[in-house]
Amino acid sequence: MPALNPSKIRAAAHRAMALAAIHANSSLATRLTRYNAHMSMARALEAAGGAQ
Numbered sequence: 001m002p003a004l005n006p007s008k009i010r011a012a013a014h015r016a017m018a019l020a021a022i023h024a025n026s027s028l029a030t031r032l033t034r035y036n037a038h039m040s041m042a043r044a045l046e047a048a049g050g051a052q
Helices: 006-022 028-049
Strands: none
Touching: 006 028
16 A cells, blocks of 8 residues: 655645535534635645645
């Protein structure tokens, strides 16, 4: 089994934080802003790190 690279681990962490943002006890606008920020970071990490 190949080892995970740091970019893939960080991308997975940002996806988890995005899901946590959706379930947070905040206003809809705040939750959506946090979700979008984390998902854009996860997408950028996947693109830069070659994660699949």
